Structure formats: C-alpha cells, structure tokens
Amino acid sequence: MSKPETTDLLIVGAGPTGLAAAFYAGMRGLSVRLVDPLEEAGGQLVALYPEKFIYDVVGFPKIKAAELAARLVAQLAPFHPCYALGERAERLLPVDGGFKLATEKDRVYHGRAVIIASGLGIFEPRRVGAEGELEFEGKGLEYALRDPKAVEGKRVLIVGGGDSALDWALTLKQTARVTLIHRRNSFRAHERSVEELKAAAEADELEVLTPYVLKAVRGGERVEAVEIENLQDKHRRTLAADVVLILAGFLTKPGPIRDWGLAMDKGKIVVDTRMETNIPGVFAAGDTVTYPGKLKLLQVNFGEAATAANYAASYITGEKAFPGHSSDRPLTPS
Ligand SMILES: Cc1cc2nc3c(=O)[nH]c(=O)nc-3n(C[C@H](O)[C@H](O)[C@H](O)COP(=O)(O)OP(=O)(O)OC[C@H]3O[C@@H](n4cnc5c(N)ncnc54)[C@H](O)[C@@H]3O)c2cc1C
Known part of the structure; x- marks a missing residue:
C-alpha cells in the first residue's frame, strides 16, 4: 500500500x-x-x-x-x-x-x-564521555543495534550493566567475540540474565570486566581499539575492538x-x-x-x-x- x-x-x-x-x-x-x-x-x-x-x-x-x-x-x-x-x-x-x-x-x-x-x-542515548566517542559514532561506535548479523565475527565491546547490555551480550556471544564492561561490580538487570552472563563468562563464551569504564576509542576510518580503566586501581588497558556498543540508557x-x-x-x-x-x-x-x-x-x-x-x-x-x-x-x- x-x-x-x-x-x-x-x-x-x-x-x-x-x-x-x-x-x-x-x-x-x-x-x-x-x-x-x-x-x-x-x-x-x-x-x-x-x-x-x-x-x-x-x-x-x-x-x-x-x-x-x-x-x-x-x-x-x-x-x-x-x-x-x-x-x-x-x-x-x-x-x-x-x-x-x-x-x-x-x-x-x-x-x-x-x-x-x-x-x-x-x-x-546517554553518552559516556569517552575520548573519540563522537568522532567514531556511526563508524563502529553505536548506541543501538538493530541486526546482530551486522557484527557477526567481530570483536564487540559492550558498555553497560542494564538489561539491554546483558541481553545483547548474551545474544551476540553466539556469533561475535564479546567483552562487556560495567562501571560497577553489580548489574541492574534481571537476575536470570545476570546468572546467564556469569555462567557464560565462566565458560569463556564472553569476557566480563568490572568495575571498568570506557576512556577512549581509537582507530582510523573506523573503530580499531578501546582504552578502558579499572575504577579500583586506575589501571588502563587497551583492547582490540571492531564495534563499541554503548548501552547506558537514555x-x-x-x-x-x-x-x-x-x-x-x-x-x-x-x-x-x-x-x-x-x-x-x-x-x-x-x-x-x-x-x-x-x-x-x-x-x-x-x-x-x-x-x-x-x-x-x-x-x-x-x-x-x-x-x-x-x-x-x-x-x-x-
Ligand atoms: C521505569 C518506568 C517504569 C514505569 N512503570 C509504570 C507502571 O508500572 N505503570 C504505569 O502506569 N506507568 C508506568 N510508567 C510511566 C509510563 O511509562 C508513562 O506514563 C508512559 O510511557 C507515557 O506515555 P506517552 O506515550 O505519553 O509518552 P512516552 O512514552 O514518553 O512517548 C512519547 C513519544 O513521543 C516521542 N516524541 C517526543 N518528542 C517528539 C517530537 N518532537 N516529534 C515526534 N515524536 C516525539 C518520543 O520519542 C516518544 O516515543 C513508568 C515509567 C518509567 C520510566
């Protein structure tokens, strides 16, 4: 019609x-x-x-x-x-x-x-204030994902500790290499999703890092790496990443x-x-x-x-x- x-x-x-x-x-x-x-x-x-x-x-x-x-x-x-x-x-x-x-x-x-x-x-979408966040928006850095196929086989960093971050981490772990970081050690998500996430991390199906924040997004034309910081000891790490999915609410x-x-x-x-x-x-x-x-x-x-x-x-x-x-x-x- x-x-x-x-x-x-x-x-x-x-x-x-x-x-x-x-x-x-x-x-x-x-x-x-x-x-x-x-x-x-x-x-x-x-x-x-x-x-x-x-x-x-x-x-x-x-x-x-x-x-x-x-x-x-x-x-x-x-x-x-x-x-x-x-x-x-x-x-x-x-x-x-x-x-x-x-x-x-x-x-x-x-x-x-x-x-x-x-x-x-x-x-x-709530931005997290990381260096390079605006620059890489739409170039591998997203605040929503429509189609899991778009990130198949890629290294995906998910930022967030709510339902949508956990749901996407659990969905994408089948087809992508997922790391989830969250600023707290506890999650604001359904108990069942939290249990599934912990089980998946123990089984090495994905990586969960807490209490970590995203400090910088680096790359050329598109995202290539991220810098994350441990909020407890302030230690910084660089991880290779193709996609950054920020799910920190609205x-x-x-x-x-x-x-x-x-x-x-x-x-x-x-x-x-x-x-x-x-x-x-x-x-x-x-x-x-x-x-x-x-x-x-x-x-x-x-x-x-x-x-x-x-x-x-x-x-x-x-x-x-x-x-x-x-x-x-x-x-x-x-
Ligand atoms: C965590 C939470 C829990 C809640 N639980 C309950 C509950 O248990 N029971 C209950 O009765 N209520 C609950 N509420 C409240 C309920 O969700 C709201 O009253 C309801 O969603 C309001 O509906 P709405 O369509 O008026 O506004 P919204 O849901 O805010 O929708 C408005 C829409 O307008 C769009 N819009 C805004 N500006 C423009 C524009 N310029 N052009 C075009 N579109 C525009 C927005 O994108 C949005 O999609 C809860 C709210 C929250 C946040």
Missing part, C-alpha cells in the same frame, strides 16, 4: 499514548500518521524499561513493557497506520483545512487535526514542541477537558500534558488518548464525539 503524505490525523509521538490515540482514530474511520524519532514504536515502554513488568494496566495482571507496546501496535495494525519512525517533528504550521508538520528530515506531512503525544520528549529533552505557540505550564501542554490545546484542532494527551489532577500513568493516558482521538474525529468530521460502543458495531477495518 502506498503511504499518502496526507492523512486525516497527525500524531506526534508513537509512545503508548500516541498508539492508543491512533487506534481510536482508526475506529472512527480516520487515516493516521504517527511521527517519532525513535526507530521503534512504544516510547518509554521500549526505550526505558522494556523488560520490566507492569502490574496496573487493567485486564493484564502483569505484562512486560515491551509486550504491552507490541500489543498496542498489533491492535492498531488493522487500520494500516502510516509510521514515520526515525523522524522528529520540528515545526507545526496551520494551513488551509488543517496543519503541516515538518520533520527534521525536511519531510512535510499534512493532516486535518493533530494529537501531540510527545511524552517526556526526545530520547537521546536522557530526555523537551524538543521543539515548546516553540509551537502552545499554552504551556511548567513545560507541559495545557489542555481542556476534551484534551484540546489553545490551538483549535490541536489536541494533546499523555505524559506531555497538564491539567488539575493530572497523573502520569498509562491507564490515565489511555483514557486521555481516547478522549483526544474522539474529539479530534469530531473536529474533522463535524460528527458528535461519542460514537457509541465498539461492541455494538463490530469493526471491519479495510
């Missing part, structure tokens, strides 16, 4: 709130485009705590964050949403009949209404939405009871909004997403906001 540059609704942010809003908009027969700088939909669920269990989403006694994100994506899939992933929304301009949304990749998307679900803001920053002319309070977007902002046709929901009594909880955000999507549909079509219950009119999305 070709992806039109124009959709009824534009959603800024493909976190849980944006996905839930897109689903509801699909139920209302609207075409939707979700724009997000992350390469994967799910927002905080996938970027910050994919392996953690969540216990307070109704209907799920417990569910892993990554699985909740996958289910939100699956629930929405029948409506064929357009995803513009890996793109940050930069500017929002009102135009005749709707809005233009420009991304930092110079793409422009049109929509008749907008829902902003930008949550905590832009996620950026930082968030507000991003360009602050400059869109929206009424804000303490950095959050002010909305009314229909989740509409001060700009008619621009709605907002989730962690990015504020109103008296706002709670930053998934459950609350999902409710806001439904409200925003239904009022956005009403704004676009002129029909009433409450469409009736889904159980009364089973949907057959095209």
Whole structure:
C-alpha cells in the first residue's frame, strides 16, 4: 500500500499514548500518521524499561513493557497506520483545512487535526564521555543495534550493566567475540540474565570486566581499539575492538514542541477537558500534558488518548464525539 503524505490525523509521538490515540482514530474511520524519532514504536515502554513488568494496566495482571507496546501496535495494525519512525517533528504550521508538520528530515506531512503525544520528549542515548566517542559514532561506535548479523565475527565491546547490555551480550556471544564492561561490580538487570552472563563468562563464551569504564576509542576510518580503566586501581588497558556498543540508557529533552505557540505550564501542554490545546484542532494527551489532577500513568493516558482521538474525529468530521460502543458495531477495518 502506498503511504499518502496526507492523512486525516497527525500524531506526534508513537509512545503508548500516541498508539492508543491512533487506534481510536482508526475506529472512527480516520487515516493516521504517527511521527517519532525513535526507530521503534512504544516510547518509554521500549526505550526505558522494556523488560520490566507492569502490574496496573487493567485486564493484564502483569505484562512486560515491551509486550504491552507490541500489543498496542498489533491492535492498531488493522487500520494500516502510516509510521514515520526515525523522524522528529520540528515545526507545526496551520494551513488551509488543517496543519503541516515538518520533520527534521525536511519531510512535510499534512493532516486535518493533530494529537501531540510527545511524552517526556526526545530520547537521546546517554553518552559516556569517552575520548573519540563522537568522532567514531556511526563508524563502529553505536548506541543501538538493530541486526546482530551486522557484527557477526567481530570483536564487540559492550558498555553497560542494564538489561539491554546483558541481553545483547548474551545474544551476540553466539556469533561475535564479546567483552562487556560495567562501571560497577553489580548489574541492574534481571537476575536470570545476570546468572546467564556469569555462567557464560565462566565458560569463556564472553569476557566480563568490572568495575571498568570506557576512556577512549581509537582507530582510523573506523573503530580499531578501546582504552578502558579499572575504577579500583586506575589501571588502563587497551583492547582490540571492531564495534563499541554503548548501552547506558537514555536522557530526555523537551524538543521543539515548546516553540509551537502552545499554552504551556511548567513545560507541559495545557489542555481542556476534551484534551484540546489553545490551538483549535490541536489536541494533546499523555505524559506531555497538564491539567488539575493530572497523573502520569498509562491507564490515565489511555483514557486521555481516547478522549483526544474522539474529539479530534469530531473536529474533522463535524460528527458528535461519542460514537457509541465498539461492541455494538463490530469493526471491519479495510
Ligand atoms: C521505569 C518506568 C517504569 C514505569 N512503570 C509504570 C507502571 O508500572 N505503570 C504505569 O502506569 N506507568 C508506568 N510508567 C510511566 C509510563 O511509562 C508513562 O506514563 C508512559 O510511557 C507515557 O506515555 P506517552 O506515550 O505519553 O509518552 P512516552 O512514552 O514518553 O512517548 C512519547 C513519544 O513521543 C516521542 N516524541 C517526543 N518528542 C517528539 C517530537 N518532537 N516529534 C515526534 N515524536 C516525539 C518520543 O520519542 C516518544 O516515543 C513508568 C515509567 C518509567 C520510566
């Protein structure tokens, strides 16, 4: 299916709130485009705590964050949403009949209404401040890995002690020569992964060095070696490496939405009871909004997403906001 540059609704942010809003908009027969700088939909669920269990989403006694994100994506899939992933929304301009949304990749998307679900803001990988870190970014030094095949047979240094560092170390040890360094002697990861890591190190399937930090990345065109330092005795070592994978978590920053002319309070977007902002046709929901009594909880955000999507549909079509219950009119999305 070709992806039109124009959709009824534009959603800024493909976190849980944006996905839930897109689903509801699909139920209302609207075409939707979700724009997000992350390469994967799910927002905080996938970027910050994919392996953690969540216990307070109704209907799920417990569910892993990554699985909740996958289910939100699956629930929405029948409506064929357009995803513009890996793109940050930069500017929002009102135009005749709707809005233009420009991304930092110079793409422009049109929509008749907008829902902003930008949550905590832009996620950026946490850099570790090693010499040569910026210089070798994209030249063997990465903050995320999509495809394990890309590092097959290579010497990979993984920096980090959380779930994603351990998961990648355990995955890559099958096909690459892995060394994992972490600044502490203990790990902030699932007990089972920590046990597996220790067992793999004992079996010489990979190397684990603690408490070590990355001090420098060296090479020519690409990474060739790293210098690491033992935090206890300050001893430095040089290791040969083809790939450095830094998995030290994310930082968030507000991003360009602050400059869109929206009424804000303490950095959050002010909305009314229909989740509409001060700009008619621009709605907002989730962690990015504020109103008296706002709670930053998934459950609350999902409710806001439904409200925003239904009022956005009403704004676009002129029909009433409450469409009736889904159980009364089973949907057959095209
Ligand atoms: C460790 C942790 C544990 C948690 N546990 C729970 C729990 O047990 N129960 C619970 O209810 N809640 C929990 N939360 C909170 C919950 O995850 C958040 O309330 C929820 O993720 C907010 O969803 P959101 O979609 O509004 O924002 P986010 O998840 O922050 O997603 C926002 C998305 O917008 C994107 N974005 C930002 N700026 C732009 C831009 N300019 N252009 C395009 N896209 C943009 C971001 O990349 C991101 O993908 C937890 C949070 C954390 C950090």
